[in-house]
Amino acid sequence: MISVAVDIASVLIGLAMLLAFWRLLRGPDIVDRVIAIDTLYINACTLLLAYGIAGDSALHFEASLVIALLGFLTTVAFAKYLLRGDIME
């Protein structure tokens, strides 16, 4: 039962990743690309969770924890760069 759920989730996440990546490639604005990579980070985080559930592994969970804890930093830095130029003023 759970494996079927994970399979379905994987397919959905994969689809989400492809769409987000498409936005990243197309743009048109740089802001679109930044939001796309942020989405990709979240997708990767959930994908690892899905794998972790399927394989009953704590290690996947930790990797997604690190993404959740610090992955947003990239997006923040991009945003700060676009708004102020200097990210550590």
Added chain:
Amino acid sequence: MPEAGPARRPLAIDADREFEALLLATIVLLPFLLMLLPAAFERLRLSPALGAGLVALAAALPLAWLAPAVLGGGTVLASVEWVPVLGLELAFRLDGLSMLFVGLILGIGLLVILYAHYYLSDEDRNGRFFAYLLAFMGAMLGVVTSDNLLLLVVFWELTSLTSFLLIGFWRGAAEARQGARLALLITGAGGLALLAGVLLIGDIVGTYSLGAVLASGDAIRADPRYPLVLALVLAGAFTKSAQFPFHFWLPHAMAAPTPVSAYLHSATMVKAGIFLLMRLWPALAGTDAWFWAVSTTGLVTMLFAAWVALFKHDLKGLLAYSTVSQLGLIMLLLGLGTPYAELAALFHLLNHAVFKASLFMAAGIVDHETGTRDMRRLSGLARQMPITAALATVACGAMAGVPLLNGFLSKEMFFAQTFGIGTAQWVWLLPAAATLGGLLSVAYSARFVHDVFFGAPAGDLPRKPHEPPRFMRVPVEILVVTCLLVGLAPALTIEPVLRFATPALLQGPLPEFTLAIWHGFNLPLAMSAIALLGGIGLYAWRRGQGALSRDHAARLSGKQLVESAMDGLREACAVLGDALERGGLRLSIVTFLIASLAVGYAGFAGTWPEATLSPGGVPAMTWVAASILVVATLATVGFHRERMAAVVAIGVVGLLVSVTFVKFSAPDLALTQLLVEVITVLLFLLAMYFLPARSPREGGVARRSVDALLSLAAGGGVAALTYAMLLSPPDTISHFFNAAAKPEGGGYNVVNVILVDFRALDTLGEITVLGIAALGVVAMLDGARLGGPLADSEGRPWTSQRQSLFLQVMSRPLLPMALLVSLYLLLRGHNLPGGGFIGGLVTATAIVVQYLAWGTAWVDQRLTVRYLAVAASGIAIAAVTGLAAIGVGAPFLTSTFGYFTGPVVGTFELASAMVFDLGVYVAVVGVVLAILATIGRQHVVVDKA
């Protein structure tokens, strides 16, 4: 000196021997250990010379204690292992020869210190001067007492280095700097040659121990490598003792303060080459090659330098060339190779040290009191400074070989040694050359005395001359009285000294000799007479012709040759550097790729591993991830001129690589990669602020096509290698690590055990490289002020809101949570994914969040540690952990582990590798923060638009 004979203490008692060995080592090491004492005295407003003098006296005390044993014919030895693998020992020997030299170095050293106290003005940093002087003294004592040839070379090089510091002591003067550099270059190169020669000797004999080497003279002379050994050792000795054609550094070394000239460049250091040949005489001398090489060099040097000395106008220049000439004379005696000639060489060396040191001091006094050393301006000083004039005249008499002075005796011995050398029709040559050398030395001595002290009073001296301070003259007086005593009563003064020192030199019985003022009418006496009368005649004649006061245009000099060679080298390096470094990375990368492709093709072309594995089915999600990875990589290339978009695209590449690592069970790599991704993006953005948003198109279509082809070939090669490796049989080294990690490293996490245990040396090297990189970034950017743009790439002004409140609020709770996670990752690293690298990255990233949210000023105010110091202490922790292993007798970086049981926590494991990992953690935190924060602090508002 204490008396020899029955007072000699028994050497058989071990405790006694140990004490003597300790005393011997003290003589050499004390000047080094206490070299800062003069500087301390200077701080305390005491005379630094007093400090230096006390150290020299303190070093002389153990010598006085050991003297009876050595005078009785014994040899005091001391040795401690230093680098046993190389055969290098801290081994010292005090026998007759070395004791004589130790006495010379300490005795003249004390006089020079007293003299320098008056010579140097208070503006000079005298503490520094005396510290250098003590270091030199220690090095010189080391040279003459080393019982291990490698150790001798170490001290030998130390004398070159300290001499460099002393010659260049007045660093404001270009002459001093050039002279110092020249001396270091020539004597340093000679030192390298000597090292090579010593290594060969060690190879022939099987040990570097002096006793064994001296006993193996026959084996060394019979070895086919003997000519090479001899050439290398002689290169060392000739450069150090300023023999032609390497003599030219010595005159330029006269830019040194005069006490240095008196000490290093007449009495001690330039004698090191001669000492070396004396020391190795039993091992190397006695062959035709020795005879011809050493005696010819000595002869040419003696005559050439004496001739040049006659035409120098600078007092110290004259003395320098006369020193070179006298060293040539001693070298010639060494070359003759008979025991009696060795004895004469030793005798003349001592005499020369005494009279030449006093002459340098006298020249220094003249310079000090009149303000010039130019003999064309000096004249008639005997009226104003009669005592100095008398002292200098006596010393010059000794140099010229006037009877009743010490120089006369050794010169007579020299003359007597020149007979009977060579075949019948050439037998007159050497005595004639010796007489000519003597004649020239009389001429330049006469010039020194007559030009400076006699004749009409000088008209245009910078200062009004008068006698120097009373005690400035004392060292000169002591030395001149020594000249007289030795000259008048040789049998009472110098003969016993020579009797006990010479056997150690020869490693054999003492030749029959008597020292007397009067040997009857014989050939040497006639030669002396010719030299004296002829020399005075030559001086009078050349002076009458005005030849001595003419300017001799500088011809091609050794200094110019060396300097143009150095310039040539520098230019060649610049040309090579320009050829390799064109101001862009393309050439380097192209070279690297072509080389890799060539090597890869040569190694792998035509081979294909036996595919034991076949590719399995690939799930759909893997296809999705892989295609995103590939397209993102291509997108990075496509976006490369639009820098921001390229950074975003490469961020996707990093994210997917991390996910791939998770998928294929490499959680350590995945965590590291994720964190490095974040930090890399921050680094890009920090730097991009100061750079244009778009990069120009580079090169034409042809160049870009070549680049594309090369990239495809290189990428294809890597892909092929990876594919081949994935399909090849899985019997790789990783099985060893998997099997050995737990039993040998005490951890279940193989990656971490490899990092901190199996390959800990690599890790130590890596964090050191990281530290150096951080140091480089800080060194280049710290304090620099770069201007950033006032608007973004589209020309829109930046938003006025500096910080985001949302980010600030959220960053507060994030810090403790992230620190907890990093601590957890660090501690469990030995058994589960984590460790120093990952923990350090998490900590650093968490602190970087604070920088982003609050700005550099805010964080720097609250976090006042210096990140470079943090990085350095991390490296230190790791290194000390490794050294602790040596402390318990295991090889560097050996780790150990054990299990402990405690309340609450139960049984847990502690491994020394965990301390090492802590060092890695601290180093990583320091490095990341040092680099990011330094770049982050660059911002100043300057409108570039």
